[in-house]
């Protein structure tokens with residue numbers, strides 16, 4: 482499993498994650514918010530995305546984030562959405 486070595490803010494709407502395979506990914510709040518797989522954003526029944534990606538503003542910013550166990554991050558966004566748990570594998574897939 483892939484793990485981050487380091488994660489930091491570039492701006493309030495962009496973070497950089499350095500992975501332990503030597504790669505580095507840059508993520509905007511919009512990109513991560515659009516990939517949210519919480520029960521409000523993706524149907525648990527069908528796996529279909531409920532969230533409309535185009536409804537996520539490109540001005541969206543991160544309010545906070547924290548590591549969850551040793552496998553994921555939780556992000557809090559300026560639209561007050563904070564229920565998404567993003568496994569490192571999922572994040573890596575957003576920006577391989």
Ligand SMILES: [Zn+2]
Nearest residue numbers: 517519522565
């Ligand atoms: Zn969500």
